[in-house]
Amino acid sequence: MEKTLVLLKPSCIERNLIGEVIGRIERKGLIIRGMKMIQLDEKILREHYAHLVDKPFFPALCASMMATPVVAMCLAGVDVVRVFREMTGATNGRKAAPGTIRGDLSMSGSLNIIHASDTPENAEIEIARFFRPEEVFDYTPANLKAVYEHDEI
Numbered sequence: 708m709e710k711t712l713v714l715l716k717p718s719c720i721e722r723n724l725i726g727e728v729i730g731r732i733e734r735k736g737l738i739i740r741g742m743k744m745i746q747l748d749e750k751i752l753r754e755h756y757a758h759l760v761d762k763p764f765f766p767a768l769c770a771s772m773m774a775t776p777v778v779a780m781c782l783a784g785v786d787v788v789r790v791f792r793e794m795t796g797a798t799n800g801r802k803a804a805p806g807t808i809r810g811d812l813s814m815s816g817s818l819n820i821i822h823a824s825d826t827p828e829n830a831e832i833e834i835a836r837f838f839r840p841e842e843v844f845d846y847t848p849a850n851l852k853a854v855y856e857h858d859e860i
Contacts, residue, residue: 715821
């Protein structure tokens with residue numbers, strides 16, 4: 708099964724939305740293979756957001772991402788990268804469709820609740836950045852037969 712990285716950002720933590728987001732993940736039928744709370748630092752943020760380091764808003768991005776710990780999760784499922792990106796919604800919560808995580812829970816372009824990997828290739832890189840191999844568990848939830856038809860997995 709495909710895997711993806713999810714970060715519940717400080718805006719999620721500060722607004723007490725952890726349970727709401729995890730509930731949506733579980734109700735969808737996605738598998739949480741790893742989860743932990745961590746405090747990010749500038750070093751990991753420079754690596755994670757390397758494509759944004761030279762942007763004028765990068766210092767503000769770092770400050771917002773270090774405001775509280777984040778919850779890092781490794782999710783698994785069929786087409787999980789695409790599925791979870793669709794569940795997440797547009798980056799700017801004001802533009803995100805109702806029913807998406809950002810559409811329902813965010814009003815900001817930067818304080819947007821959640822990060823989700825954008826490609827399966829980036830997901831592998833990002834999971835390795837935030838999790839040691841022994842922190843990601845390979846198991847089969849009992850409800851998997853009710854989530855997928857036998858030929859889908």
